[in-house]
Amino acid sequence: MTTMNFAPNTTAVAARATQLSKVYGQGETQVVALDNVTVDFVQGQFTAIMGPSGSGKSTLMHCVAGLDTFSAGSVRIGETELGSLKDKQLTQLRRDKIGFIFQAFNLLPTLTALENITLPMDIAGRKADKQWLDKVIEMVGLSGRLSHRPTQLSGGQQQRVAVARALASKPEIIFGDEPTGNLDSRSGAEVLGFLRNSVRELGQTVVMVTHDPVAASYADRVIFLADGRIVDEIHRPTADGVLDRMKAFDAKGRTS
Ligand SMILES: Nc1ncnc2c1ncn2[C@@H]1O[C@H](COP(=O)(O)OP(=O)(O)OP(=O)(O)O)[C@@H](O)[C@H]1O
Numbered sequence: 001m002t003t004m005n006f007a008p009n010t011t012a013v014a015a016r017a018t019q020l021s022k023v024y025g026q027g028e029t030q031v032v033a034l035d036n037v038t039v040d041f042v043q044g045q046f047t048a049i050m051g052p053s054g055s056g057k058s059t060l061m062h063c064v065a066g067l068d069t070f071s072a073g074s075v076r077i078g079e080t081e082l083g084s085l086k087d088k089q090l091t092q093l094r095r096d097k098i099g100f101i102f103q104a105f106n107l108l109p110t111l112t113a114l115e116n117i118t119l120p121m122d123i124a125g126r127k128a129d130k131q132w133l134d135k136v137i138e139m140v141g142l143s144g145r146l147s148h149r150p151t152q153l154s155g156g157q158q159q160r161v162a163v164a165r166a167l168a169s170k171p172e173i174i175f176g177d178e179p180t181g182n183l184d185s186r187s188g189a190e191v192l193g194f195l196r197n198s199v200r201e202l203g204q205t206v207v208m209v210t211h212d213p214v215a216a217s218y219a220d221r222v223i224f225l226a227d228g229r230i231v232d233e234i235h236r237p238t239a240d241g242v243l244d245r246m247k248a249f250d251a252k253g254r255t256s
């Protein structure tokens with residue numbers, strides 16, 4: 001079996017998985033969710049992760065983001081090997097270096113939009129960089145909604161709060177698991193635009209799991225997972241290009 005290697009060896013890496021495997025359960029019920037995955041997420045790049053349901057997308061993201069343990073291999077965020085960290089250090093690294101945007105926005109209902117945005121930094125006892133914060137808030141277009149609570153905001157606005165929260169602390173890398181999955185196409189396009197701008201204008205690194213070829217087309221690069229392995233990648237994707245590739249996988253799946 002050949003292992004495809006998708007680790008370019010030039011530019012600075014925000015996160016790297018090396019021969020990463022994740023096995024759930026034992027014996028008959030054993031599932032190999034990740035099978036020897038090696039991948040780099042280069043600084044200042046927007047990567048989309050695609051693949052059929054159950055192919056290991058969330059598992060890959062959770063392992064690289066330090067939210068889940070792995071069975072073999074290694075993961076690096078910046079220069080730090082996750083395997084070398086104690087629980088407390090791992091929590092700290094997640095808090096300081098990683099931003100998360102999930103499908104469910106995870107906003108606290110009793111806090112205002114602004115309080116939600118700065119919450120991770122408040123918990124960490126860090127002061128927000130005011131200029132940066134203003135820039136992020138302006139970029140996501142929330143300036144007029146900062147004292148609103150989540151229930152007073154539309155779904156798209158809530159998701160923008162979640163995006164601003166992820167960007168606010170200038171994390172080394174932002175992970176999103178279907179961050180636009182619950183949004184209508186217009187709000188989704190907005191959020192994707194913000195993510196892309198954060199990469200282009202602010203130099204942010206973003207990794208996003210998605211099922212949507214249009215969402216994937218906002219990325220600089222798409223990697224495709226199947227059965228826990230990276231099987232392909234596209235650079236500078238178009239929605240049609242991504243769709244064609246997905247169809248090709250489907251056809252292969254049916255004939256093999
Ligand atoms: N906690 C768990 N215990 C056992 N098996 C699991 C667990 N979590 C995931 N799996 C299995 O690992 C495989 C990969 O799951 P994962 O959630 O990474 O897929 P995914 O690509 O994110 O799918 P989806 O597109 O449906 O979200 C699946 O076969 C799944 O059943």
Ligand SMILES: [Mg+2]
Pocket residue numbers: 057058059
């Ligand atoms: Mg998933």
